[in-house]
Amino acid sequence: MKRLLASLTVVLTATAAPALAQDSLLEDAQSYFEAIPTVVPAPKDNAIIHDKVHLGKMLYFDPRLSSSHLLSCNTRHNVDLSGANGLSTSVGHGWQKEPRNAPTVLNALFKVAQFWDGHAEDLKTQAKGPIQAGVEMNSKPERVVKVLKSMPTYVDAFAAAFPGEEDPVTFDNVAKAIEAFETTPITPSARFDQYLEGNANVLTDHEKKGLQIFMDKGCVACHNGVNIGGNDYYPFGVVEQLGANILPRNDKGRFAVTDTATDQYVFRAPPLRNLVLTAPYFHSGNVWNLKQAMSLMGTAQAKN
Ligand code: HEC
Numbered sequence: 323m324k325r326l327l328a329s330l331t332v333v334l335t336a337t338a339a340p341a342l343a344q345d346s347l348l349e350d351a352q353s354y355f356e357a358i359p360t361v362v363p364a365p366k367d368n369a370i371i372h373d374k375v376h377l378g379k380m381l382y383f384d385p386r387l388s389s390s391h392l393l394s395c396n397t398r399h400n401v402d403l404s405g406a407n408g409l410s411t412s413v414g415h416g417w418q419k420e421p422r423n424a425p426t427v428l429n430a431l432f433k434v435a436q437f438w439d440g441h442a443e444d445l446k447t448q449a450k451g452p453i454q455a456g457v458e459m460n461s462k463p464e465r466v467v468k469v470l471k472s473m474p475t476y477v478d479a480f481a482a483a484f485p486g487e488e489d490p491v492t493f494d495n496v497a498k499a500i501e502a503f504e505t506t507p508i509t510p511s512a513r514f515d516q517y518l519e520g521n522a523n524v525l526t527d528h529e530k531k532g533l534q535i536f537m538d539k540g541c542v543a544c545h546n547g548v549n550i551g552g553n554d555y556y557p558f559g560v561v562e563q564l565g566a567n568i569l570p571r572n573d574k575g576r577f578a579v580t581d582t583a584t585d586q587y588v589f590r591a592p593p594l595r596n597l598v599l600t601a602p603y604f605h606s607g608n609v610w611n612l613k614q615a616m617s618l619m620g621t622a623q624a625k626n
Pocket residue numbers: 438536539540541542543544545555556557558560588589590591592593594597600602603604605606615616619620623624
C-alpha cells in the first residue's frame with residue numbers, strides 16, 4: 323500500500339506539471355530562454371554522418387595538427403575539463419601566452435558567432451583559425467594536409483567521412499569534420515531545460531528566486547536564448563567600466579574585427595550554461611570566483 327501511495331504521488335506530481343505551466347515565472351523564462359534540443363540541428367553546409375563525427379574526434383585530439391606536435395584542439399578546450407582548460411589564458415605555440423580566456427566547447431554550436439569578438443561565423447571557420455595562428459598551433463593548411471595524407475588510417479577515415487569526393491583530405495574537410503564532432507559535446511536535459519519544458523517543480527524556490535532576479539535586473543537583455551548568451555555583442559562596461567585587471571585596455575574586442583569606433587571594448591555576451599564548471603571568467607580570465615563575476619556584471623552591465 324505504501325508503495326502504491328508513493329508511486330501515485332509520483333504520477334500525480336508528474337501530471338500536475340502542465341497545470342503549473344500557468345506559473346508566470348515559467349512563462350517569462352520561456353519567453354527568454356530555450357531548452358537545449360536533444361536532436362542537434364545540422365550545421366550549415368555540413369551534413370552530419372557518423373563517420374564524419376568519428377574523423378572529427380580523431381582530429382580534435384590529434385596534436386600532429388600543430389607544428390610542434392604538442393597542441394591539439396583538446397589542449398585548449400579539454401572535454402575532461404568541461405570543454406575549457408582552467409587557465410586564465412591558454413599557453414600556445416612555443417609557450418606563448420594567448421591574449422584571451424578559452425571558451426568552453428560545450429554547446430558551442432548554439433553560439434551565433436565564435437570567439438570573444440565573434441570573428442568566425444561558425445565552428446568550421448573557427449576550427450581553421452587556431453590551427454594556423456602563430457600563437458596557437460602555428461601550422462599551415464598545406465602542412466596539415468601533408469601530415470594527414472602520410473597516414474593511411476586518416477586517408478581511409480576521410481574517404482568514409484566524405485564519400486564520393488575525389489580528394490577528400492583537404493583543409494576544408496578537416497574543419498568540417500571537427501565541426502561535426504563539436505556537435506556532440508552538448509548538455510541537454512539539465513534541470514533548467516526540464517523547467518523550460520514545463521516541469522515547474524524541478525527548480526528549488528531558491529533557484530527560482532535567482533531566475534527572477536536574473537530577469538528583473540536585465541541580465542536577460544544580453545544573456546538569453548538556448549545558451550543563455552552567445553547571441554550578440556555588447557560593450558563591456560555599459561553602466562560602469564571595470565578596472566584594467568578585468569578589462570585590459572589594450573584588447574579592444576570587436577573593434578579589431580569591424581574597425582568601428584562604437585565597437586571598442588565590445589565583446590560577445592558569453593553563454594552562461596555550465597558556468598560553475600568553467601572558471602576563470604571574462605575574456606581576460608582574471609576572475610576565478612563566480613559570485614565575484616556575477617557581482618562585477620551587476621556593477622558593469624546592470625542598473626541597480
Ligand atoms: C549589456 C549586456 C549585458 C548585460 C545586461 C549583462 N551582461 Fe553579463 N556579459 C556581457 C558581456 C559582453 C560579457 C563578456 C565580458 C568580457 O568581455 O569578458 C559578459 C560576461 C558575463 C559573465 C562571465 C561569463 C564567462 O564565461 O566568462 C557572467 C557570469 C555574466 N556576464 C553574468 C551576468 C549577470 C548575472 C548579469 C545581470 C546582473 C549580466 N551578466 C548582465 C554582457 C552583458
